Amino acid sequence: MSERIVELEVLRFNPETDTEPRFQRYSVPCMNEWVVLDALNHVKESIDPTLSYRWSCHMAVCGSCGMMINGEPKLACKAFLREYEGVIRVEPLAHFPIQRDLVTVIDDFVTKLKRVKPYLIPKEDQPVEAGEFRQSPAELKRYKQYTLCINCMLCYAACPEYGLVPKFIGPAAISLAHRYNEDSRDGGREERQQEIASNEGVWECSFVGACSEVCPEHVDPAGALQQIKIKSTVDWYKEHAMPWSKK
Amino acid sequence: MAKSNKPIVWGLFAAGGTVTAFLTPALVLLTLLPVFGVMPELLAYDNLRAFAGHWMGKLVLFGILLLMMWHAAHRLRVTLHDFGVRADGAVAVAVYLAAAAGTLAAAYFLLRI
Numbered sequence: 001m002s003e004r005i006v007e008l009e010v011l012r013f014n015p016e017t018d019t020e021p022r023f024q025r026y027s028v029p030c031m032n033e034w035v036v037l038d039a040l041n042h043v044k045e046s047i048d049p050t051l052s053y054r055w056s057c058h059m060a061v062c063g064s065c066g067m068m069i070n071g072e073p074k075l076a077c078k079a080f081l082r083e084y085e086g087v088i089r090v091e092p093l094a095h096f097p098i099q100r101d102l103v104t105v106i107d108d109f110v111t112k113l114k115r116v117k118p119y120l121i122p123k124e125d126q127p128v129e130a131g132e133f134r135q136s137p138a139e140l141k142r143y144k145q146y147t148l149c150i151n152c153m154l155c156y157a158a159c160p161e162y163g164l165v166p167k168f169i170g171p172a173a174i175s176l177a178h179r180y181n182e183d184s185r186d187g188g189r190e191e192r193q194q195e196i197a198s199n200e201g202v203w204e205c206s207f208v209g210a211c212s213e214v215c216p217e218h219v220d221p222a223g224a225l226q227q228i229k230i231k232s233t234v235d236w237y238k239e240h241a242m243p244w245s246k247k
Numbered sequence: 248m249a250k251s252n253k254p255i256v257w258g259l260f261a262a263g264g265t266v267t268a269f270l271t272p273a274l275v276l277l278t279l280l281p282v283f284g285v286m287p288e289l290l291a292y293d294n295l296r297a298f299a300g301h302w303m304g305k306l307v308l309f310g311i312l313l314l315m316m317w318h319a320a321h322r323l324r325v326t327l328h329d330f331g332v333r334a335d336g337a338v339a340v341a342v343y344l345a346a347a348a349g350t351l352a353a354a355y356f357l358l359r360i
Contacts, residue, residue, distance in 0.1 A: 160329070198248040203257070206325045229257060236254035 006030045006039055007087040010051065013098050021098060023089075024048075030081055036090065037065050037076035040102075053102035060216055063152030066093050067102050073157035073214045093157040095166075109153055112169045115195050116177035121188025139184040146179035146224055148217040155211035155221050161204055168204040169196060171211035171221035178224040197232040205229075256321050256343065263318025266311055296360065305357045312353040320346035 006028050013021040026047055028039045037055055044051050055065040058077045065076040068091040070084065081088070096104035126133070155171035162168050177196050181189045196202050205225045212222040238245045277290065288294070298304040320342040327338050 164328075193250065194248055197250045199251045199253065200248065201251070203251045203253040206329060208329075229254075230261070232250075233254035233258045233261070236250070236252070237258070 002032045003029055004032060004081075006081055006084075008036075008039055008043065009087050009089045010040075010043075010102070011091040011098075012051070012101050014050075014100060025087075032082055034081050035077050036067075036069055036074075036079040036081065036088065039081060039088075040076060040090070051102075052100045061150060063150030066152040066154050066157065067091065068094055068157065073154040075152060075154070075216050078216055093153055095157055095159075095163045096153070106153065108166070109151075109156060109170070109173070112173045113151070113176065116169065116173050117188055117192055117195075118173070118176040118180060120180060120183065120186055121191065122185060123187030133185045135184055142184075143179045143182035146175050146182070146219055149176055149179070149219050149221075150217055152216065154214045154216060158210040158214040160208055160210065161206055165204055167200045169201050171205075171225065172219075174202055174205075174228065175219055175221040175224040178228055181228075193232065193235065196228060197235065202228045202232065256317070259314060259317035260321035263314035263316075264322075266314045267318055270311065270315075299357065299360050305360070309353055309357055313350050316346045316349040316353075317343075 008026045008028055009023050010026060011021050012018075012024045026043050028042050028047070030039050030042070037058060040051065040053055040055075044053075053065065053067070053076070055076065056062040057064070060075050060078045063075070066073060067076055068074075068089075069076065069079045070089050071091075073093060076090075090102065092098050092102045092104045096106060096108070099105045122133075149172055151172060153172065156162050159168075159171055162170050174196050177192045180186045181192060202225050205222075207222060207226065209222045212220045215221060280287070280290075299308060324335070324338050324342045328335055332338060
């Protein structure tokens with residue numbers, strides 16, 4: 001277990017006293033196997049208790065500690081110090097307003113998530129006595145990957161289109177809509193299409209693919225969005241060129 | 248919220264991208280062959296002209312040219328947007344008009360063969 005002094009350059013912003021965000025340097029004695037979150041925790045405990053940031057599980061499950069580390073969206077609990085040299089710059093997630101220090105305002109994402117109805121809308125109501133809705137392993141496989149999203153919003157910080165066009169519903173919310181659309185028990189696709197097949201939905205995506213590169217859970221949001229584009233195109237031709245076809 | 252009409256242009260873009268991805272390497276290869284002194288009889292002028300002269304050949308060529316041009320137009324529109332050109336409406340009209348003109352030209356020249 002070797003120790004090393006890590007230079008952290010952390011963005012600070014206190015809305016009550018600051019007009020502009022600024023950077024603050026901390027020299028942190030760190031263990032070699034620590035992650036950036038450990039270093040931040042050490043700062044908070046022993047150097048500067050005023051530093052604010054979100055975290056909870058420390059194991060890439062809760063999705064709270066997303067931040068820009070050397071300009072790249074990362075979970076602070078998954079960013080190992082041994083992979084960085086020199087000064088490590090830590091900033092709040094890009095494309096979100098700063099609430100305080102590394103804490104961002106995430107209302108925009110939460111509102112969009114609600115709009116796409118990311119929950120099961122059963123095809124048919126069934127009394128409890130009728131038993132469970134059964135699903136084959138193949139049916140499970142169709143959507144399982146998209147259930148792994150932890151709402152960490154790294155994909156929003158990585159997406160240049162979201163940066164350009166803030167009304168874009170964005171990678172995670174659309175992928176979660178896709179997760180339920182692909183579920184054999186679900187019957188809510190048409191409701192979700194009203195949101196995700198709109199101009200603000202999947203059509204704002206230009207397939208840069210950065211979302212899938214930064215996703216810590218390998219959800220592949222870019223893949224989900226391309227699949228939705230193909231299905232929405234088929235829908236469009238059915239609705240406009242073949243009005244007699246069943247929707 | 249209303250569903251988008253972008254599927255019209257995106258459908259052509261996606262189909263065109265697929266066709267282009269398969270055909271471009273073949274076209275590069277066929278262009279390079281004569282450089283290395285290989286001229287297959289199959290690719291001789293008379294043969295290619297006969298291919299383009301048959302109605303089925305015309306149809307295939309027209310389909311490929313149409314998809315390629317609409318793919319390029321949409322790609323250019325998105326690229327310009329990514330480069331910071333914010334006049335999306337004007338860009339869309341310009342690039343799709345160019346694709347439409349190219350499509351008509353392809354039809355005109357194919358029908359003349």
